[in-house]
Amino acid sequence: MSRSITAFGSALVSRSNPRALMTTPVVMLALATLASCGNGSSSSAEREVVTVFAAASLGDAFTAMEEAIEAANPAIDVQLSLAGSSALREQILDGAPADVFASANETVMADVVDAGAASSPQVFATNELVIAANVENDVGAVGLADFERPELFVGVCAPEVPCGSAAVEVFASAGVTPQLDTEEPDVRRLLAKIIDGELDVGLVYATDVIAADGAVAAFELPVAVSSTNRYSVAALESAEDPDAAALVVGFITSSEGRAVLETFGFGS
Amino acid sequence: MTRPVPTRVPPALAVFGGIGALVFVIPLVGLAWRTPWSRLGELIGSDVVTDALRLSLLTSVVSALLSLAFGVPLAWLLARVDFPGRRLLRAIVTLPMVLPPVVGGAALLFAFGRRGLVGEPLESVTGLLLPFSTWGVIVANTFVAMPFLVITVEGALRNLDPRYEAAAASLGASPFTVFRRVTLPMIGPSLGAGLVLAWARALGEFGATITFAGNLQGRTQTLPIAVFVALESDRDVAVAISLILVVISVIVLVALRDRWWRSS
Missing domain, CATH: 3.40.190.10 (Periplasmic binding protein-like II)
Structure with missing residues (x-):
């Protein structure tokens, strides 16, 4: 078995050049370094990042919502994480670094509130x-x-x-x-x-x-x-910047936020 | 069998090797730490778990056998016959090992789905539909698992001393008899190892299955899919199922793999 794996490996890496064995990891390391540099320079250092965990069904609406929030508040960089509400609840209760949670129903939100991770959720769409x-x-x-x-x-x-x-x-x-x-x-x-x-x-x-x-x-x-089903949103206790999180929640529940949601067919 | 000569362990190898081992050990400890041991029996006895366990064992074993039936001849062709496009075909066969399984599942759906390239004519002629069926799970499992067997067996075939096969042929054995009576017994250990690897991969398969076959208890919900769904609702159930997967896998890998690894 070990020999057969070796045979497979040698088919991938040039057999004629043993030096390749040493240079390959070096090339990989260089690639990783390059990739990480690119990431560092492109991230916005000045804008306040607000991470919003949102139900999968909000996907399109919240992508538009993100643009509307950032247009109205240039100092805020909204980052969306979309998944099933209950998956997001588990991530939040496991300490995921989220600032705002938008759930597809009130039951899932209630679990988060009961666990002390959020308070005073607001219904913002149906x-x-x-x-x-x-x-x-x-x-x-x-x-x-x-x-x-x-x-x-x-x-x-x-x-x-x-x-x-x-x-x-x-x-x-x-x-x-x-x-x-x-x-x-x-x-x-x-x-x-x-x-x-x-x-x-x-x-x-x-x-x-x-x-x-x-x-x-x-x-x-x-x-x-x-x-x-009634969608509800709340700022999370773990929010890094509670003011920024409250501002995002405020926008989602405002008439401007409602207008965005209505264009995607949500009721109010 | 030769005994390994006892060697002095260089500290650098011990440190890095030890860290490497911890990468695998620590998550297992985490799983054990999170396990609700007192409720374990009750959780494992629930019908969601027993259905998923039965389905997982059935589909992974059938997939491993299908991999054996088609993978060994494929490995032989790749190792012994110099046909045009062999390198490309070898790359395509090993693709499922590096491809995200979800991509594999989507590709299977485009090919064998109800509206798929092959699936639509297949349904109109035979009435057979793979998506949302147990056969769909088996096809998805085989797609991701067979490469492990093919690679292992092909490697063994390439490393075989050709003189044994030549001798058998010179004594009048037909090519198929040579394959059956000389080649197969000589690659036995690799064949066994490849079969176990393919089975283990099929048992753990998730992404291609849920994309291609869906999720329904008793029909397509295998253990990994049951874990995924349970993680969103009942962590204890998810942990209990994970533990079953770990235990089955470790038992089989230790019992079988160790034997085959040593003897080769």
Whole structure:
């Protein structure tokens, strides 16, 4: 075995030149040094960095929000970290260096508040689950009952993330037992598989359908079982500069922030 | 078997080698430290964990066997036949070892998905669909695991003394008989090591699987995917599953690898 690995290695590194054995690490070190220099000079030394942990479903809206905040406050450099809300909660509770947390529902935010990592969260937007169907797959699926059809490829978010726990509630109150094919770890992954036509139908946020730009058709849920989730934001206790963090939260909850969110389809 | 001559350890090697070892040992200690030992039995007994364990064992073993069935002939072709494009093919075969598995999963989806290059005609002819199925997990596992077997076996074939095969052929054995009766037994240890490496890689596979096959308990949710999902909701479950993965892997690697490594 060890000989076979050696044979593989010698196929990669020139066999004829033993000096290559010594020069390769030196070249690698030089590359690493160069790369780190480049990084150092490009980072903004003067602007105050505010790290915002935001739910995956806020991705497009908060990318625009970042630009709006930085345009209004040139001294602030917003850095976004996007993931499922519950993944972000775990990172925050493990001491990740974040300044602001924007969660896709109030339950996840409550966990962070209960742990003493944040206080006085504010609801700043709402969103709703809708049925998304791939337009080319021609499934004719328009209602929740179609989620029981075994021949359809059906996906939801994993119950561990907000869009998945909301989906569980929707199915329960509608008395529907979905024939699931996958539980995706975040809503954007689910949406991508519906857009690609790998899945026929799924439950995603209304804003995701807008982001899909015509690739999926949306059908609203019946009012009786509809699920509205309320996004909430808070500055974190661990914020390096509490004033800057409060300023970012203030912008997100202001009328300017709301205007940005509305262009991406979020309710208020 | 020769006993190694006892040597005086140069301090520099001891220090750097020791730090190198700590890189692997410390995370394991961290995992053990975070393990909820008193609840471990209850956590491991939950149906999410047992489903994932069963599925992981099934898919990783089938993937290792598929790697064996197709990987050994492929390694032989790469080692023995001088066909045009051999170097390129060798690079392509080893690509999954360096490619981010998520990229591999996306490529599999473009090829074998419902709308994929091969997947769409395959479905219309046979009705077989790989995404979101256990077979999808097996294909993703095989894609990332087979290179380990191919590389190991090809290396062994190249280092083989060709005189044994030549002697067998001169005594009238057909090329396939030579391969089966002379070549295979001589590369036995490397074959075993490659098989174990491929199996271990399949057991730990995550990125290609979740991208290509999705995540559904009992059908496509393997142990690594169960860990990933549980990390967001129940840390204790995640730690318990991780511990299962570590224990299985260590047992197999120590029991099998050690034997094959020594004998080669």
